[in-house]
Amino acid sequence: MGFAETVGLRNLGSLESGKMYCGVAVIVFSLSNFMEKTTARLFRSSLGKKYVMAVSGVILLLFVIGHLIGNLQIFAHPDVINAYAHFLQNLGPGLWAVRLILLATVVAHIWSAVELTIENRRARPDSYEVKDTIQASYASRTMRISGFIVLAFILFHLAHFTLQVVNPEYQDLYTELADGTVVHDVHTMMVAGFQNVWISLFYIVAIGLLSVHLRHGIASMLQSLGWRNRKIAGPLEKVSIGLSILYFAGNAAIPLAIMAGFVS
Amino acid sequence: MDLKLRVWRQKDRNSSGKLVEYDARDIDPEMSFLEMLDVVNERLIDSGDEPIAFDHDCREGICGACSATINGIPHGPHRATTVCQLHMRHFQDGDTLTIEPFRARAFPVIRDLMVDRTAFDRIVEAGGYISVGTGSAPEANTLPIPKDQAERAMDAASCIGCGACVAACKNASAMLFVAAKSSHLNTLPQGKPEKERRVLSMVAAMDEAGFGNCTNQYECSAVCPKSISEDFIGQLNREYFVASIKQQFTTK
Numbered sequence: 001m002g003f004a005e006t007v008g009l010r011n012l013g014s015l016e017s018g019k020m021y022c023g024v025a026v027i028v029f030s031l032s033n034f035m036e037k038t039t040a041r042l043f044r045s046s047l048g049k050k051y052v053m054a055v056s057g058v059i060l061l062l063f064v065i066g067h068l069i070g071n072l073q074i075f076a077h078p079d080v081i082n083a084y085a086h087f088l089q090n091l092g093p094g095l096w097a098v099r100l101i102l103l104a105t106v107v108a109h110i111w112s113a114v115e116l117t118i119e120n121r122r123a124r125p126d127s128y129e130v131k132d133t134i135q136a137s138y139a140s141r142t143m144r145i146s147g148f149i150v151l152a153f154i155l156f157h158l159a160h161f162t163l164q165v166v167n168p169e170y171q172d173l174y175t176e177l178a179d180g181t182v183v184h185d186v187h188t189m190m191v192a193g194f195q196n197v198w199i200s201l202f203y204i205v206a207i208g209l210l211s212v213h214l215r216h217g218i219a220s221m222l223q224s225l226g227w228r229n230r231k232i233a234g235p236l237e238k239v240s241i242g243l244s245i246l247y248f249a250g251n252a253a254i255p256l257a258i259m260a261g262f263v264s
Numbered sequence: 265m266d267l268k269l270r271v272w273r274q275k276d277r278n279s280s281g282k283l284v285e286y287d288a289r290d291i292d293p294e295m296s297f298l299e300m301l302d303v304v305n306e307r308l309i310d311s312g313d314e315p316i317a318f319d320h321d322c323r324e325g326i327c328g329a330c331s332a333t334i335n336g337i338p339h340g341p342h343r344a345t346t347v348c349q350l351h352m353r354h355f356q357d358g359d360t361l362t363i364e365p366f367r368a369r370a371f372p373v374i375r376d377l378m379v380d381r382t383a384f385d386r387i388v389e390a391g392g393y394i395s396v397g398t399g400s401a402p403e404a405n406t407l408p409i410p411k412d413q414a415e416r417a418m419d420a421a422s423c424i425g426c427g428a429c430v431a432a433c434k435n436a437s438a439m440l441f442v443a444a445k446s447s448h449l450n451t452l453p454q455g456k457p458e459k460e461r462r463v464l465s466m467v468a469a470m471d472e473a474g475f476g477n478c479t480n481q482y483e484c485s486a487v488c489p490k491s492i493s494e495d496f497i498g499q500l501n502r503e504y505f506v507a508s509i510k511q512q513f514t515t516k
């Protein structure tokens with residue numbers, strides 16, 4: 001059966017309007033059937049799981065970069081980041097759509113990481129008595145542990161600044177923007193949060209590990225999707241390292257500046 | 265030169281093995297690694313012991329039979345060399361060498377350093393061929409192939425199927441082997457028509473055999489005696505993706 005026939009397109013022309021719903025149902029069913037077969041291969045095979053890992057990795061990478069750019073507004077007038085946070089909090093369904101997509105992405109990323117790791121362990125039940133590495137980078141050999149600690153950090157971070165259960169008093173911080181709107185005072189919350197040395201240290205260490213994760217991740221995702229070759233491998237390595245360092249520097253600057261008293 | 269060997273001895277597939285120490289004295293630095301093992305084995309036989317079992321055939325680096333991991337590196341420390349082509353001059357007098365078989369669930373140990381690499385044959389059976397009627401070879405010039413394409417295919421075709429890529433991979437993945445075998449045919453006009461079916465079934469056979477998954481660390485290319493590039497893994501990743509989608513649009 002051809003694809004057009006599978007999705008019911010051939011019959012569509014002869015449908016009377018009364019049967020339209022039926023036709024739509026056929027299309028939806030066939031399409032989901034098509035998706036199911038494709039995804040079955042994509043999710044069950046070794047390469048498919050790597051695509052899931054890479055695609056979820058790209059989405060997370062884009063998110064963390066966007067998130068960093070948003071956070072760097074801490075260096076501007078307090079109203080800037082407060083207005084920005086107010087804007088995000090009032091996206092309504094849009095905010096929830098983004099949150100759900102991110103949650104699904106994190107679940108997909110961790111699911112594929114766990115699946116692949118279990119299979120990889122199983123693939124070599126007896127390990128070498130003497131182990132050696134020829135050229136695999138440190139970052140590439142520590143993806144599981146760096147990812148795992150980053151996960152713990154993400155949970156803490158959500159409890160700290162999103163749910164504000166670590167310091168419930170953050171929920172009562174309010175300020176007034178120039179136009180008179182009363183908004184949650186995110187600026188003061190960040191300053192208060194990072195004045196705690198231990199919390200700042202934890203953030204910096206976790207961001208460091210995420211940067212190490214990305215140092216392998218950025219080059220790796222292109223290979224997993226089949227877009228890397230030796231011609232671009234050299235520049236790609238430099239981009240991976242450069243971007244990871246920039247990402248680390250940008251993030252570490254925030255707690256460091258607050259502890260040093262540059263931002264208050 | 266005098267060496268201390270720690271060699272993996274395992275009676276058969278079902279027994280558990282262990283490292284056994286041997287002194288290898290008066291070894292000529294011009295010997296190949298396998299010749300050194302031959303000398304050790306002759307001495308073992310003379311003293312009434314079981315010789316160390318290891319695979320070998322051509323001893324000139326082209327058949328892919330030899331396989332041993334020396335100090336954690338399949339085929340030993342010298343790059344782009346099979347263990348049969350590795351010479352003792354690359355070691356120092358007094359070195360301790362730990363010699364183990366290639367380790368992977370898909371490569372069960374048969375005895376000592378010999379492993380069963382039938383899993384590779386099953387992958388090739390799944391798609392490492394072109395379905396054409398046999399007969400006399402066609403006139404070569406009827407099918408022009410651009411030089412760069414021919415060279416790429418030859419680079420992939422230089423795989424001797426030794427399994428060092430699996431042995432070196434942190435995850436015992438066979439991606440470099442499968443990528444070389446599929447890219448070799450997919451790059452040539454003769455292999456193109458069956459490209460999609462080929463990658464789908466070869467990857468299925470690879471997964472079936474219990475190899476691990478690639479984590480893009482390229483230990484495989486680094487250890488490969490033929491220096492096959494990880495670019496072919498990229499090509500396989502790309503072709504498998506396209507094939508998975510395309511499959512849904514074709515009949516059958």
Ligand code: HEM
Nearest residue numbers: 053054057060061113143144147148151217220221224479
């Ligand atoms: C914001 C958080 C994260 C970002 C931006 C991120 C990004 C990435 C990227 C871009 C890749 C490369 C994909 C590929 O190789 O195909 C990757 C791989 C990976 N990630 Fe993450 N990741 C994050 C969190 C996590 C977490 C929480 C875990 C585990 C609990 C994790 C575990 C892994 C593993 C195991 C790999 C595979 C490495 C490999 O193939 O060698 N990651 N990540």
Ligand code: FES
Nearest residue numbers: 321323328330348
């Ligand atoms: S014995 Fe043939 S490649 Fe080593």
